[in-house]
Amino acid sequence: MIQKNQNNLAISQEFWKKEGKRIDWFTEYTKVNESNFSQGHIEWFSDGILNASYNCIDRHILQGNGNRTALIWQSNDPAVSKKISYQELLDQVCAFSNALKEINIQKGDRVCIYMQMIPEAIVAMLACARIGAIHSVVFGAFSSTALENRINDSQCKALITQDFGIRGLKLDIPMKDNADKILDNCPSIEKVIVVNRSNNSINMQQGRDIFWHDFVMNQPRTCEPEKMNAEDPLFILYTSGSTGKPKGVLHTTGGYLVYTSYTHQKVFDYQQGDIYWCTADIGWITGHSYIVYGPLSNGATQVIFEGVPNYPDFGRFWQIIEQHQVNIFYTAPTALRALMKEGNSWPQRYNLDSLKVLGTVGEPIKSPEWRWYYEIIGQSNCPIVDTWWQTETGGILISPIPHQTELKPGSATHPLPGIFPEILDENQKKIEEANKTGFLVITESWPGQMRTVYGDHQRFIDTYFSQAPGNYFTGDGAYVDEDGYYWITGRVDDVLNVSGHRIGTAEVEGAIGAANGVAEAAVIGYNHEITGEGIYAFVTLMTGIDPSEAIKNDILASVAKIIGPHAKPSVIQFVSGLPKTRSGKIMRRILKKIAQNESDLGDISTLADPSVIDSLLKK
Numbered sequence: 054m055i056q057k058n059q060n061n062l063a064i065s066q067e068f069w070k071k072e073g074k075r076i077d078w079f080t081e082y083t084k085v086n087e088s089n090f091s092q093g094h095i096e097w098f099s100d101g102i103l104n105a106s107y108n109c110i111d112r113h114i115l116q117g118n119g120n121r122t123a124l125i126w127q128s129n130d131p132a133v134s135k136k137i138s139y140q141e142l143l144d145q146v147c148a149f150s151n152a153l154k155e156i157n158i159q160k161g162d163r164v165c166i167y168m169q170m171i172p173e174a175i176v177a178m179l180a181c182a183r184i185g186a187i188h189s190v191v192f193g194a195f196s197s198t199a200l201e202n203r204i205n206d207s208q209c210k211a212l213i214t215q216d217f218g219i220r221g222l223k224l225d226i227p228m229k230d231n232a233d234k235i236l237d238n239c240p241s242i243e244k245v246i247v248v249n250r251s252n253n254s255i256n257m258q259q260g261r262d263i264f265w266h267d268f269v270m271n272q273p274r275t276c277e278p279e280k281m282n283a284e285d286p287l288f289i290l291y292t293s294g295s296t297g298k299p300k301g302v303l304h305t306t307g308g309y310l311v312y313t314s315y316t317h318q319k320v321f322d323y324q325q326g327d328i329y330w331c332t333a334d335i336g337w338i339t340g341h342s343y344i345v346y347g348p349l350s351n352g353a354t355q356v357i358f359e360g361v362p363n364y365p366d367f368g369r370f371w372q373i374i375e376q377h378q379v380n381i382f383y384t385a386p387t388a389l390r391a392l393m394k395e396g397n398s399w400p401q402r403y404n405l406d407s408l409k410v411l412g413t414v415g416e417p418i419k420s421p422e423w424r425w426y427y428e429i430i431g432q433s434n435c436p437i438v439d440t441w442w443q444t445e446t447g448g449i450l451i452s453p454i455p456h457q458t459e460l461k462p463g464s465a466t467h468p469l470p471g472i473f474p475e476i477l478d479e480n481q482k483k484i485e486e487a488n489k490t491g492f493l494v495i496t497e498s499w500p501g502q503m504r505t506v507y508g509d510h511q512r513f514i515d516t517y518f519s520q521a522p523g524n525y526f527t528g529d530g531a532y533v534d535e536d537g538y539y540w541i542t543g544r545v546d547d548v549l550n551v552s553g554h555r556i557g558t559a560e561v562e563g564a565i566g567a568a569n570g571v572a573e574a575a576v577i578g579y580n581h582e583i584t585g586e587g588i589y590a591f592v593t594l595m596t597g598i599d600p601s602e603a604i605k606n607d608i609l610a611s612v613a614k615i616i617g618p619h620a621k622p623s624v625i626q627f628v629s630g631l632p633k634t635r636s637g638k639i640m641r642r643i644l645k646k647i648a649q650n651e652s653d654l655g656d657i658s659t660l661a662d663p664s665v666i667d668s669l670l671k672k
């Protein structure tokens with residue numbers, strides 16, 4: 054029998070009932086939390102009616118803030134930036150919404166967005182939200198095949214993309230061309246809308262493809278926001294799990310918006326007029342929650358950046374902070390490690406006095422980069438919020454609150470008010486002891502929680518509610534220290550975290566297996582100085598095929614083609630066999646030790662064929 058803490062449930066109910074009012078509802082909710090973890094059922098504010106785009110734009114204009122800058126777009130080219138006010142954002146979102154309606158996109162239809170960091174990407178997301186269409190943003194570096202799988206899984210009716218992507222020295226990333234390669238295999242796509250970002254020519258298929266500027270031309274600048282139920286879907290975002298098939302994480306409208314608005318304000322201590330900059334890409338959940346829905350629902354002014362941290366040089370981030378007088382800066386530890394390596398002279402060239410709060414997300418931050426961030430970037434004046442959360446959680450769950458929480462470098466500190474985590478042992482018993490690592494679970498629902506895996510509710514139940522019945526199972530390990538601080542120790546499943554990008558080992562193994570000559574592959578993560586985790590692949594070849602550089606290149610090409618370049622292994626080791634148990638399960642624990650050059654391989658007595666160890670040790 055699951056013993057729930059009724060007190061926590063009551064606190065949560067009261068807390069969110071009040072907090073839900075921070076956004077505007079066309080019809081106020083009377084119901085708050087009707088979730089039930091045992092049934093895999095999540096439901097919040099279920100009789101409330103609202104619109105996310107209205108909350109992110111119209112309501113600020115109605116309060117007299119139409120002239121306030123919503124977006125400061127900094128292009129890859131340091132000389133080019135552009136400001137977009139809330140009124141201009143509304144005009145563009147309405148025009149695009151009307152155009153979507155004209156091509157028969159209706160409430161509930163799925164629309165795929167495959168773009169880089171340009172304002173049109175945000176306009177497209179908000180236009181979908183305005184008319185009740187469900188957006189599915191696919192990270193711009195994903196390959197054609199990854200795009201195809203995601204479009205087909207959710208049967209998207211339209212694709213919004215751009216001719217070319219521009220990032221750093223790459224001025225011609227062929228986005229439209231990538232899409233063209235697979236659109237014949239995506240029968241659900243009726244129209245393709247293409248932003249003209251470069252002047253290079255592309256193929257446009259008559260009747261199917263339309264340039265963005267033609268699409269919105271002559272469209273009225275007003276569009277009534279659709280009345281959405283709180284539980285109507287807002288978006289799908291695919292993320293990696295422990296099987297080969299990415300999960301379509303579904304978030305709904307009311308709870309998600311309340312949660313992202315609440316956490317953005319609370320965790321970053323956002324005050325009106327602050328200039329906020331989150332360096333994430335809209336292709337990931339951080340971009341959805343802390344570039345689009347959180348900041349815009351709070352009427353924030355924010356920088357969005359098309360480029361990369363090392364172009365034209367390693368001072369780019371710091372130069373942008375000075376140029377746009379950024380007050381709140383949110384980035385990933387991997388970027389900090391890469392920039393720290395280049396020395397202090399880069400940040401010291403710029404005046405960073407505008408900074409008030411610094412944030413990190415996506416992976417554990419270790420002491421050296423924490424100290425560097427705190428002392429060199431924040432000049433020992435800015436609290437660092439180390440924010441722990443996941444695609445599934447919709448928003449930040451564990452994080453310091455600026456100027457309230459005493460910081461400990463590397464700890465995400467404490468759960469936010471309204472969030473109830475616990476650490477469980479393998480028998481699902483609560484660990485009360487300090488510094489003892491176990492599984493991190495959340496005992497009560499929160500409004501930003503995902504609702505289902507698109508098209509596969511059973512997978513939702515199996516993944517998140519079966520390991521520790523009655524709780525949400527995060528898939529992360531953690532411990533609480535003697536002062537009650539939470540320390541996240543990393544994933545406990547077969548999910549890798551490379552530069553803050555979440556990648557499933559099974560996905561990479563599948564892509565390696567598709568290369569010519571490969572018999573089998575096993576992939577593990579190993580400690581990597583810059584990317585946090587690196588991908589190490591052990592590969593066996595077909596009989597008669599010898600290891601060669603050519604095969605290595607084929608493997609890399611196959612991973613780039615099936616997933617994307619960010620998932621390429623950094624080490625490939627050819628071996629004669631993989632360490633397996635008698636039932637055929639790969640013993641990853643042994644591979645991990647070999648990759649990390651550990652000499653004690655532990656218990657190898659359960660190996661079906663102990664002789665494979667010799668070939669594994671011959672690096």
Ligand code: PRX
Pocket residue numbers: 292338339413414415416417418439440441442443444445465527528529541543544550553554555
């Ligand atoms: O392992 C945790 C790690 O990133 C995972 C979630 O990845 P994703 O869904 O891609 O979302 C990333 C952006 C929220 C988590 O299960 N993670 C995230 N934030 C932290 C973290 N690990 C340690 N510290 C963090 N602050």
